[in-house]
Amino acid sequence: MRYLFVLSWLLFLFCIGNTKIVLDLFRQETPRQSILKSPNIPEHGIWIDWLKESYEKKKNYTRTNDTIPLLRFLDTEFYALIGIGSPGKPMKVIFDTAWSTTWMMSNDCPIKPMKVIFDTAWSTTWMMSNDCPIKTVGCWFHNKYDHKHSSKYVKDGRPYNNNEGTYNLTGYYSRDELKIAHTVINQTFVEMTSVPYWYIFTKADGVVGLGLPQNDINPFLQNVLNQTNITKPIFSIYLNRDKSSKKGGSIILGAIDKKHIHVTNKVPDKITYVPINSASALWEFSIDRIFFEINRKIITICENDCTGLADTSTNSVNLQDIFRNQSQDNHNLRE
Known part of the structure; x- marks a missing residue:
């Protein structure tokens, strides 16, 4: 098991008689550990071990709808835990209606080593851009998909580039299994090798596109309808506004949970x-x-x-x- 250490190195020398200063180091909980403690996961019967199972163990799954629990980060980011590949690699993703393309941060997103000097004459930390390209910073501290470790990976290789000014994402297409809640599909997606720097501040390792078809690649929802027993072309999204709750909400595939429909005297249990x-x-x-x-x-x-x-x-x-x-x-x- 890998642990994420957040260490602040303080290099001070105090010559005050025999006084000794001791600084304790604390180990931060990993994102994986945080997710496993979330009430959403056991509540819906979703565990890391299940995400890692092979498709053969789940292909007889017959329910006609599915619920995906969402986790919340700073009341601005709602993401879900999925598995990709076989065995499944846990990834945190945003379900985004503004994307038709599904993508994951790739293990090919480079993190170049940096050579630095610890200088007591500087109060500012800085890096030379040639040693640390800004386009790779967004991949830091994220889970990444490595197709070399998946037995179900299918090479595609077509390049992908989404360049809108400073908003640049670059990668290439691949195909593998997606394990989402109790649903398993084969999906063509993009392995992102370059993402904007501000992705370093997000929890998500990728995006599941809920948009409509825009090219010859079937989006996620279309593959769900084609490859599973979910036949109703419906998805519904509930975002929990209760800040005191740890539950971020849920996404339902193939159905609508009417308990979340806003009811008033003018609109009694009605969807427009x-x-x-x-x-x-x-x-x-x-x-x-x-x-x-x-x-x-x-x-x-x-x-x-x-x-x-x-x-x-x-x-x-x-x-x-x-x-x-x-x-x-x-x-x-x-x-």
């Missing part, structure tokens, strides 16, 4: 269905109107031609530049 833009790979839909009421004044942000996007990777409601332009014209809105 809206059509999506079938030309997009995202869950886009039309919005009739967006407005604010400030001090009894109605401020319209968008009307008639508004498009919304359901994005499970953020906990914020975001508006585009039209909101910024409107807010500059309405001082009451800023107040």
